[in-house]
Amino acid sequence: MGFKEEFRRTLRNRFLAGVLVIVPLSTALAILKFAVEAIDNFISPYVIKIIGENFRYPLIGLIVTFVLITLAGVFTSNYIGRKIYGRWELVLLKIPLFSALYSAPGKIAIFENENHRPFSKSPSTLPV
Secondary structure, eight states: OOHHHHHHHHHHHHHHHHHHHHHHHHHHHHHHHHHHHHHHHHHHHHHHHHHOOOOOOHHHHHHHHHHHHHHHHHHHHSHHHHHHHHHHHHHHTTSHHHHHHHHHHHHHOOOSSTTOOTTOSOGGGSOO
């Protein structure tokens, strides 16, 4: 294989790896932005009624979204939550486009050692 073909193959692979990272990331950010704005628009009238001012509180949507995401993490970290999440994930992975976008970051994660586990050591055992 010549230099030109090797360069094309490398460039194509790097471009596809970039796409597989950027598309899910930008999709997640767009969904997060939509969620923050939707929650903000939903909560703002209640905050105005409670406080009595006609003032916009933009951080309320962000705070509520953060709390909801944290609660989702707490829910999925217990046994029943993992089971429900696993079944929901199987349903979602049957959708072709979602399957491609959802599994992309895992497909490009390449480790030197197959037995390598990121974050498997506590910070106190890592060399300084």
